[in-house]
Amino acid sequence: MPNIIQTELNFPALACDEENTNIQRMSIAYSIPEHVNSDISKINASSVMSKEEKQREIDIKLLNETKCHGYFFDYVPNMNFKHLFLETCNDTLETYILKYATEIDFQWTILQKICFQLVDSVAWLHQRDLYYDGRLHPRNIFIKTSDTQSKVKLQLSEKANPFHNLDTEYVNLWSGFIHSDLDKSVDEIAIQKDLVSVTILMFFIQSSGVHPFQITGSLHPAKWENYQCIQDQIKVGIYTLEALDRKCFCANENENCEETPCKYRLWVNMLAKDRTDTMLTELFNETKSYTKESSGKLMEHPFFWKTSTVLRFIENSSNYLKEADMTKKCLFGLGQSSNKGVIRIKKIPTAATQQSQVHQPWILNDVLLLKLKNNHTGIFNYLQEIPAWNDQKGAPFEKKNITNFYGLLTQIRNKSAHWNETTPCGEKAKEDLENMSFVAYNEMHAQLKFCLFWNIHFPELILYTWKHLKDVIAHH
CATH class of the missing domain: 1.20.1440 (de novo design (two linked rop proteins))
Structure with missing residues (x-):
């Protein structure tokens, strides 16, 4: 499992005032190659380097040889800070779901926890008048894991990624097709786009990597050649939730499975399916008005209940x-x-x-x-x-x-x-x-x-x- 590090990198040349103690937080999702893990172990075992020297060498290794999956700043940089707080994450939501959630021994209850954190985070942002405006997708949501498998932390930026996303077609797959010429305010349209993104993302999470507007389960939403097909389905509002109808999740792959854990997961998926169907029907109907409280109301559905x-x-x-x-x-x-x-x-x-x-x-x-x-x-x-x-x-x-x-x-x-x-x-x-x-x-x-x-x-x-x-x- 990749490591999680938190450290402060000093950039005194960027400080406008020595008394300024502002901290700029940047989060990075990354993975560490095996040879880097081995090198880090050797550095930690060294008896000739001080603790500070070891940390500096490890930082260099991590910065130069790890694979970065994405990053964001919590606040748009204004160059008015003294320290850059670098916080690393294991995966983006996309890499986490596609890498782990499809495994037969994956602890699937984590998916429901991630959905809860997603809605809770977006509700928190909306209460503070912060909106992604359709730019919320699996590549700008980060996942932090720990050695305990059941502990997973989803992390959203307080502002949408300020950097240009070159793959705009990918972003459009998660924002739906909301007309901007409706008789609604800019904030209302932004909220509605975010709710579409949240609804699609919840299905993506709970189904272990399926987009509700895929024609078939074989389409992979992360592959460029599938973008247009999924986008066409979004424009006409045709979606399928069959990915949540699977009855057996154990090694037997039995459609008549009577295993209690499989029945439990099927029940939770049924609740998720109802939540998704209800929200997509409402959102694409485009007649209902949404406020910054709307995202929090999503958690009133039984899918989110203990x-x-x-x-x-x-x-x-x-x-x-x-x-x-x-x-x-x-x-x-x-x-x-x-x-x-x-x-x-x-x-x-x-x-x-x-x-x-x-x-x-x-x-x-x-x-x-x-x-x-x-x-x-x-x-x-x-x-x-x-x-x-x-x-x-x-x-x-x-x-x-x-x-x-x-x-x-x-x-x-x-x-x-x-x-x-x-x-x-x-x-x-x-x-x-x-x-x-x-x-x-x-x-x-x-x-x-x-x-x-x-x-x-x-x-x-x-x-x-x-x-x-x-x-x-x-x-x-």
């Missing part, structure tokens, strides 16, 4: 629906099917049932319920369990028939509220959840895993609930 936020929204939604009128409850299946008694699952749904489920997303799929009952019996029984509230060991428990979103939301909320209570099914379910891994690391509390388990198996649950209740339920 699992704890998802659980909190489910709890609030269930509490709201409990007191809501029947019109709202019907949107989640109450009154559409019975939710009392012992669950009865048909092994093979009829054609009529399958057809109705297409138009009624709140109905839980019978085949999937049966599969979960067989493969995750403890967790399935715990969802249905209604405690008998007696101390008789081994006493039978009542079952709640869960057939729709209303019942699922209610039971997730009930289990969360009484998580620490001991029940016949609870101990087995919690043990199964503790041993279940959703990602490479296994640090999530079993209570959050329970919520996540039902969301990844019924991926429309949180998105459907949010779209119908976001105006009346806060997710914070």
